[in-house]
């Protein structure tokens with residue numbers, strides 16, 4: 001029997017999206033150069049590689065959707081589109097010499113912690129193995145495409161697509177298209193598809209809050225300014241502070257909230273038909289689900305070829321979609337803009353911690369982690385953009401950068417103090433989680449169903465405060481919260 005090839009590293013990073021790249025760059029800076037980045041897709045970018053649907057854009061200003069240590073003078077718009085972001089990521093990988101350390105098309109089948117050696121063993125799909133002292137999961141919260149639970153979906157004879165797995169060759173011009181979902185993704189996709197569609201049916205279950213996207217083109221003067229020493233840092237800092245003010249909009253009775261509600265009402269007046277306007281009026285409190293930022297969603301729905309279908313979907317058929325009012329909607333392509341499974345992260349990958357304990361068992365009631373980074377009984381293991389780390393009002397990178405600092409500080413401590421492993425103490429994790437869930441229980445996010453919550457109602461995605469508070473809490477690990485062995 002031939003031996004299974006095994007390669008040893010200090011750190012194995014799962015995912016070459018924003019989190020994986022940030023971790024890799026900062027590890028190098030910290031003098032930990034012995035790492036590998038494992039990426040199952042064929043290219044760098046994570047969610048920006050997978051989400052290549054027409055119209056895909058970031059909905060926070062691009063200067064804060066770039067790392068504080070790597071400003072991008074090339075942005076062409078305040079709200080960059082997916083290909084532009086992917087190019088930024090590719091450039092980062094190239095300029096930091098990461099390409100030789102990134103293994104594309106490399107899927108991990110199983111990961112387990114070996115207590116005796118204090119190392120993680122990763123079994124890869126191709127039959128090879130990797131052993132690493134530290135295992136960093138940088139797969140984020142939006143990586144597992146969620147298909148709708150609609151009977152008969154497999155019977156559909158046309159083309160079935162999910163926005164989170166968009167194929168490069170999908171040209172839907174001249175087709176009869178159905179889009180299921182009306183979240184942030186659909187609001188970007190619908191205006192991009194509508195003009196060239198023969199017919200576009202948007203199946204809406206819940207009408208959402210829409211605010212204007214304050215986009216603008218970045219011209220030569222902007223790009224020149226972004227190259228000036230100090231300007232990019234100032235722009236980053238100013239935008240972070242301005243976006244964090246938006247957090248006030250999630251609290252009852254604030255001026256920010258009243259202003260946002262008034263602006264949304266005003267935007268909805270773009271919808272001329274009162275019946276359609278009523279159908280697009282949200283029935284839940286602003287901010288409870290992710291707010292949509294769009295200037296063209298309402299216009300796209302009013303094109304002659306567009307129709308907002310509000311009758312519930314009964315099932316899919318060979319020809320299209322049947323709704324509960326007895327109508328059959330014949331379609332060439334059905335697009336599911338139905339989001340991601342955020343409540344079962346890493347569900348396709350068995351991760352075994354101390355004593356063979358499965359992460360999926362530890363997370364049976366919903367994912368949880370100390371400050372979103374460390375899980376008791378899973379030593380030398382760090383999550384990036386893990387549970388309860390997104391704010392809903394600003395860039396995820398503001399949470400990510402200090403998480404990377406936290407994880408690297410833990411690695412360095414283990415190296416300094418000696419031992420095989422470092423893990424968060426269960427009591428520290430429980431206390432932090434209890435305080436967080438208490439705070440969330442009276443928040444706006446407790447008022448409706450969304451991808452922020454499990455079916456049981458636990459809010460697993462959101463950090464309820466300002467981004468700067470989270471950064472302050474996570475940046476430097478509390479030595480007393482961790483144990484070494």
Ligand code: NAP
Nearest residue numbers: 057058059148149181182183184185205206290337338339
């Ligand atoms: P989402 O917010 O989870 O929306 C999914 C949509 O699908 C909802 O409208 C949902 O309706 C509908 N849906 C799900 N199952 C259905 C079913 N069986 N029948 C009918 N409708 C169904 O997903 P998303 O729009 O992909 O956005 C997810 C997150 O990705 C966003 O909130 C955002 O954070 C991120 N995103 C970011 C950007 C960006 O610009 N940075 C762009 C796109 C997405 P219900 O509301 O009734 O459940």
